[in-house]
Amino acid sequence: MSTAYQQLTATFLRLSRFGHLSAIAGWDMQTMMPPAGSRVRGEALAELSVLQHEILTDKRTAALLDEAEQASLNDVERANLLEMRRAWQQAALLPASLVEAKSIAGSRCEHAWRQQRPANDWQGFAANLKEVVKLSREEAAMRADANGGSRYDALLDLFEPGMNSAQLDQTFGDLKTWLPDLLQRVQEKQAQQPIDFPLGPFAVEGQRQLGLAVMKQLGFDFNAGRLDVSAHPFCGGVPEDVRITTRYSENEFLSALMGVIHETGHARYEQNLPKQWPGQPVALARSTAIHESQSLFMEMQLGRSAPFLQLILPQIKAQLGDQPALDADNYIRLTQRVKSSLIRVDADEVSYPAHVILRYEIERALIEGEIEVDDIPAMWDEKMMAYLNLDTRGNYRDGCMQDIHWTDGAFGYFPTYTLGAMYAAQLFQAVKRALPQLDSLIQSGDLQPIFDWLQQNIWQHGSRFSTQQLMVNATGEPLNPHWFRQHLETRYLGA
């Protein structure tokens, strides 16, 4: 007779197999599916999702969790059980009626938003968003009652277990003391250095070949993954078969290229997650912010560093032809260009955190009930002026209506972008300490020691340790924003 723990591992293996099908069908929906497949695909995925929820929240699962928690387990099993309990609780805590109401309100809000955003229709959007916020507050209250902590913390925990708003307030508070000033100084400095923009068209096939070459350079395993095209770039699939996407513009190639490098960072993490615990939660990526740290490590720390940019410049010229704007100095300036702008997804790494902090402050106040939906635009305008020196009054479209996150109630997600950027800087700093000749390694194309370090310190551990423990083990300290600041000052001010 198998133990409770063994029965749980069988259940989670089964769940992971259904998750595999969901991941592939989801990838297909974004990359391959013709329009007429949409309705039945949605229904099929929803049916599978109901099944997964039923299996996870089955009474037997709860009883097995209770029983296994009393058993004698080794460290990995204990960590796995913790993640199982987490998954079970997240699924079982909310009444089905609330889950359904949230899903309907989120779909309605998002669907209408697609028209309302281009029409700059804040009033229309706000009406739907109020329902989403109301239900998210209910969810937050239930989760907070069960777990302790504030309501916003309860939502944050869904994406970033172990993080809370007290720590975010401190960390982001620190950033706010130096970031606006840094941003202004960098822009003043860069204003002295003229930039030439490369002239297209850049053929899509050439850009694709370039992306593939750089993925290869970054160690992407093409035996266990693919590169395709989608409207919104993402990393999907399963660890044994990781599917990343990008989108091409013939006018400009750097966005697609940097996007590919970013998704390759996500992909290498997935491809190198531990294989010895198949289908178990402990074998999954640690958290949203740690995942983002891997993509930003590749894109921002490594990918936009001068030695890496020099390394791949010949490949760019080979695929897209040479031209004066691809002079090495100009091309590095181009790739490291900083400019405050209205849109978060287009932001450089210096101004990006300002976008995130602003959203964090608004969504936290919203969930805690300190403000209402109607208060958002004024708060947005004020903070955009304070952090980015930009006037957004009346421009809802490129202001508080620009992101998709709030439309379906994903409150608590935004902070993970900047946490990821800070973790990435801290990890890269640790790599520098471990590999003193790092710049010349990179410039010579010998990236394997970097990957070995990531494998050793991050990838192979899955969710075996808490985020904090993982960072302490890897870098000798918990999250320390100092390294992010030092990175930005060094790269952009040469300090």
Next chain:
Amino acid sequence: MSTAYQQLTATFLRLSRFGHLSAIAGWDMQTMMPPAGSRVRGEALAELSVLQHEILTDKRTAALLDEAEQASLNDVERANLLEMRRAWQQAALLPASLVEAKSIAGSRCEHAWRQQRPANDWQGFAANLKEVVKLSREEAAMRADANGGSRYDALLDLFEPGMNSAQLDQTFGDLKTWLPDLLQRVQEKQAQQPIDFPLGPFAVEGQRQLGLAVMKQLGFDFNAGRLDVSAHPFCGGVPEDVRITTRYSENEFLSALMGVIHETGHARYEQNLPKQWPGQPVALARSTAIHESQSLFMEMQLGRSAPFLQLILPQIKAQLGDQPALDADNYIRLTQRVKSSLIRVDADEVSYPAHVILRYEIERALIEGEIEVDDIPAMWDEKMMAYLNLDTRGNYRDGCMQDIHWTDGAFGYFPTYTLGAMYAAQLFQAVKRALPQLDSLIQSGDLQPIFDWLQQNIWQHGSRFSTQQLMVNATGEPLNPHWFRQHLETRYLGA
């Protein structure tokens, strides 16, 4: 409270949604998946298949079937219930141990066959095949006990409900009286007409554009389907999103083109199945042979007819360039070339039935216990000589080891190829009667009246009628091989 019938429709809708995911993940496996995804994909699909089997064979399903069969239902509901009962019985009849043993023996036999076939290793192959045959005989005996009829009939019924070996013996017996002679006369006639072969290379992208253009001509709905590449061409996906594949050779373009036309025939049937009974078995294609009749209608009846070949010749030249071998007369001779050869899948439509009849006679004798696996090669050699005048002695690789069907126990499938060819001829003859100006319609590219006829007579009915009733409704008579003979004699002897 919903009725038993309503509850069954809900169950089958749910099953169809899981079937959707299985179809898309299966398509992905053949077209997109990198090698390392193979093991986990297999496990995920097997897990889903176990789930589907459990839902279908649940005791409640059996009770609901019994109850619904006593209820007052309209014709469509009655037909749907019949198909539900069929699906349930096919799944529930065999003990799980036999299903598993068959699956294991089939996988082992097929896996080893991939090496054994190129090595011409009949002895090695026979050892595995004996186990497959033993288990298929057990399956056939159980199914025959439950349904009446012979053992072979019980397997045939899995693919072609309503067909039996008595009718096959009669139909194929008739074919055997005239086919070998016709084959010889056609080859003698064609030997008088020299043929030029087009000279490659033919760029894959040009072939793909050509395939897409011809699919469009044939009414394929690209809003609800795709064309991709796979090692073995197939038609997959779901009716709302039909995925067809082909494979390209740069040396020769007609195989890929005719393959695309063939799969488009399957696809148009799927795309035009009835939409008003979502997820119900009555909305599915009638049978394997009727499906094949739609692909052969497009490929053989329409696609290789002189007016259609003339219609698409300019598209061929536009994509692949002109050359002397694309002179209209030569090109039609090329496309209608008849030549006895060892390999079924490469056979023209005149010699193809000989390959099928031979396999039918061997597999029927094998399942009925009249011969053993060791008797296959001698029987193969004798029949190849009698029907196709070809010597296969000692050549197992291109003889009785060439097909994949027997390796995993799909006995009863082969006859559907030739039944499909005969249905296609009979349907095309009915279209001719309905559209007296058919040839000039085709040559002018006005194919819509043909599609309307197929929609009216075949596609829209799904599985509402038995195969025989469907054919009687469409053509005024049940299966009549006369039309197939007339088609071959007219096209190939100008009789």
